[in-house]
Amino acid sequence: MKNKLTALLCAAGLGLASTGSLKAQEKPQLKVVFAESESQISYPLDVFNIIDSKCYGCHSPQSRNEDSKEALQWIDLQDMEAIELLAIMDEIEEVLEEGKMPPEKIVEKYPHMKLTEEETARLKTWAEATMNGLAE
Amino acid sequence: MKKVVLYVLLSLVVVFVILQFVGPTRPEVRTDNPKDLMAMASIDSKVADLLKSACYDCHSMETNYPWYANVAPVSWRLFDHIEEGREELNFSEWGTLGKVKKIRKLKDVAEEVEEGKMPLDDYVTWHPEAKLSEDQKNMLVEWANSFAREVMKQ
Numbered sequence: 001m002k003n004k005l006t007a008l009l010c011a012a013g014l015g016l017a018s019t020g021s022l023k024a025q026e027k028p029q030l031k032v033v034f035a036e037s038e039s040q041i042s043y044p045l046d047v048f049n050i051i052d053s054k055c056y057g058c059h060s061p062q063s064r065n066e067d068s069k070e071a072l073q074w075i076d077l078q079d080m081e082a083i084e085l086l087a088i089m090d091e092i093e094e095v096l097e098e099g100k101m102p103p104e105k106i107v108e109k110y111p112h113m114k115l116t117e118e119e120t121a122r123l124k125t126w127a128e129a130t131m132n133g134l135a136e
Numbered sequence: 137m138k139k140v141v142l143y144v145l146l147s148l149v150v151v152f153v154i155l156q157f158v159g160p161t162r163p164e165v166r167t168d169n170p171k172d173l174m175a176m177a178s179i180d181s182k183v184a185d186l187l188k189s190a191c192y193d194c195h196s197m198e199t200n201y202p203w204y205a206n207v208a209p210v211s212w213r214l215f216d217h218i219e220e221g222r223e224e225l226n227f228s229e230w231g232t233l234g235k236v237k238k239i240r241k242l243k244d245v246a247e248e249v250e251e252g253k254m255p256l257d258d259y260v261t262w263h264p265e266a267k268l269s270e271d272q273k274n275m276l277v278e279w280a281n282s283f284a285r286e287v288m289k290q
Contacts (some may be wrong), residue, residue, distance in 0.1 A: 086288070087243035
């Protein structure tokens with residue numbers, strides 16, 4: 001039980017690692033919420049780490065890319081209605097399936113940003129599990 | 137000089153004629169669709185009419201081909217749009233979608249219509265009846281959202 005609790009982090013916590021270079025006062029509000037949270041989405045630690053290192057840079061309030069901010073904001077997901085969340089998770093799964101993210105341009109410039117097959121598979125399993133939970 | 141112009145025109149005509157016999161084939165039309173949205177759910181008749189007139193040409197198997205569907209190369213672009221449209225959302229196959237996909241598609245419909253991305257400008261140019269008024273837009277968006285909530289409860 002304890003393991004499960006510590007492994008589940010809420011979306012707002014996603015800023016944790018990626019804002020390391022920002023000054024302390026610029027850091028977004030961080031919080032760690034456990035499985036009992038009312039939020040309908042939870043991030044196992046391994047999923048959190050993948051998102052944090054490969055997606056959050058552009059899909060966060062600190063991003064300088066307006067398009068990516070508009071397309072997906074991870075930290076907004078925790079406050080979403082189940083039905084909206086469901087649609088977004090399905091889109092995330094589709095984007096993963098088609099290998100559209102991170103964008104080719106980014107991967108060309110920063111090859112380490114590419115999602116490995118294992119990471120893609122992990123995110124997809126997580127997205128599916130989240131959707132199944134929501135759709136029940 | 138006159139001869140040159142004549143030759144150019146003639147060869148253009150020849151190319152145009154050849155074009156009519158090559159290129160992609162026309163996407164099939166099917167009128168018997170037991171899994172169609174309209175067969176699977178009861179849709180308000182106003183919404184149903186709107187879907188039929190503004191969406192179904194590309195987003196179902198019941199495409200009504202216009203005359204220019206017979207004229208290459210314009211028809212190629214048209215076939216492309218239809219193929220793509222059906223792939224993205226095919227109302228004739230509605231019943232084959234799972235709950236999550238249905239919700240996703242309805243949310244997409246609401247978003248695309250709200251943002252004015254659908255129906256395509258190209259389509260509206262040739263089908264003025266598909267141009268949505270603000271009221272019609274709102275009606276479609278509201279329908280898509282409320283139908284999504286309905287599906288969610290199922």
